[in-house]
Amino acid sequence: MNFSVVTSQFWQLLLNGLAVGLIYVLISLGYTMVYGVLRLINFANSEIFMIGTFGTVVVTQQVLHYTSGHEALHGLHLVLVLLLILVVSMIFSAVTALFVELVAYRRLRAKGTNRLASLISAIGTSIVLSEGIRIVTKSAPVPTPRLLTKFNIATFHGVALRVDTVMVIVGALVLYVAVDRFVSKTLLGKAIRAVSMSEDTSKLMGINLNRVISATFLIGGLVTGAAAFFYMQVYETTVFNVGFNLGLAAFTAAVLGGIGNIRGAFYGGLTLGLFEEFASAVIGGQWKSVTVFTVLVLVLLLRPNGLFGEAITQSRV
């Protein structure tokens, strides 16, 4: 136990926590949106994220031919290249998400079967994806070349604001707001909300269920892909099982905020990221997940619908 770090490194921890938390926010959006429409945990979301990180590597190395020794880019060139990589990893993840929906969920949904069957087929899909990548990469971690010189933009309370951290924070906030606006303002967003309220009623209202569900997976995949891009800009290396721990944390974040609820994912992700950062500074990094889960259990006991969640009124197993 070392409480003094909280005061001595407060701003540093806050900044790291924000950056990690916002990556969680993006990934947990994928979980929470799918949960909203299907009432199912999308177990393959961690693999959707993983494919996104590999999308970043593929486009940087194979398409743009940047190798690890490449000198850093500057100015408009850098911005365009990063945007291109971002878009490609979003597309990678989105395509994977659509694939997962098609393979793991659609047929089973048409048959109207129990929820656990879809859960198992999603787990199966997730195993196929991660094992496929494991075989291709021979289990080795894959680095991506650094294109962005990680200079300090400014110093704030003795903490260096690094450009990649700032990029993650700003980019994730922009995306979150975009998704939130999209779901609350557009017609498709309205359809998504309708399906998450009642599948049957929305069918009666003439909503094409399959299309809405695909769209939800698509949007979830896009933000997860963006999360993968940001993750790669900060950590610069990926491996076939990179999604497991992040996915677990993001799912916890979604539950923490109240699953099925987009703002819940935001608050949940931020809370979890900040809490994780401070808790591991105080009691040591190896206990990180234990404290996170302990808090989760306490939250569920005291506020069963999540910290900021709407009521989930029905039991659904």
Added chain:
Amino acid sequence: MINIRDKGAAIWENWGRPQRVAFAVILIAVVGLLPFGGNFSFTSFLNTPVSSYQAVLVYPVGMFVLMALGLNIVVGKSGLLDLGYVAFFAIGGYTAGLLGEYTSLNTWEILPIGMAAAMVAGVALGLPTLRLRGDYLAIVTLGFGEIVRIVALNTQSLGASTGIAAIPTPPKTFGLIFDIEHSNSYFWVVLIMILLVIWMVRRFTVRRPGRAWEAIRQDEDVAILMGVPILKYKIWSFSIGAAIGGAAGVIFASKTQYVAPNEFTFNVSVLILACVVFGGMGNIWGVILGGVILAYLPERIRFISNARQLVFGLTLVVIMNLRPDGILPRKKREKLGVKNKSVKEGSDV
């Protein structure tokens, strides 16, 4: 598609007691003789290419069937999604490790203690969390499974990442030697435990707890209205499942003589759950079949060693798409404790 489960059930219903006893004896004998299957040319296809076939029958096959039966009480019978079942397996294993190291108790004396420890953990976890519904329970149990593993990983007295080694094997019992050379003895012990669990579950199913679990699984709100004390029966279901997981853990530890945190990952929970759902939730025979297939398959196809998990994942997806209720699903409508053959299949739900 032919409903094998109902065909089988119909034949069983029509049999008299002597036929049933004879069938059960033959079945148990065949299963009991399985370890010798690798010795004859006409059954040699059973052999697993890399690991010893006899050892594979104990772990993973026997263990997975036992744990799948335990988890089936929780998930299949009562409809409580538990994603952290490995925690109870780990608690059993570590109990065996600690007691074997620091006391002179033998495995048979440790077994009930390990089960009790897992059961206490089950109640302690269940009391606060079983009030939650559906997916919240799933995530809390998932968290619990990870917590148990991480605590074991970070606690020096539990051996941290190296775990506990040199756990004593069971003493010689009824002329059976238990050591690394004699996997068969373990197989028979696991088989007896599986038979006991099958017997117990069948008894429960036609009695009050089974009816209560069925009611909770179908509709919690209705169950409450009908006066079923749901928390009590949920905790019973949870802790019985936990005790079976603990028993499997004790036997596992005494077989491998070694427990370490990386044996007890989230993947094990997922695999056991996959056994239950893949085979057919709620139906003992389906669950057993699921356990046998999912535990045996990756070992049997080790020759494609690199891609075996990939094939495993594909199998899960394909089978779930073809048979969403599992290979041997439960009857659509269970007339519990009533022999009524006139019930039309598929007429409800």
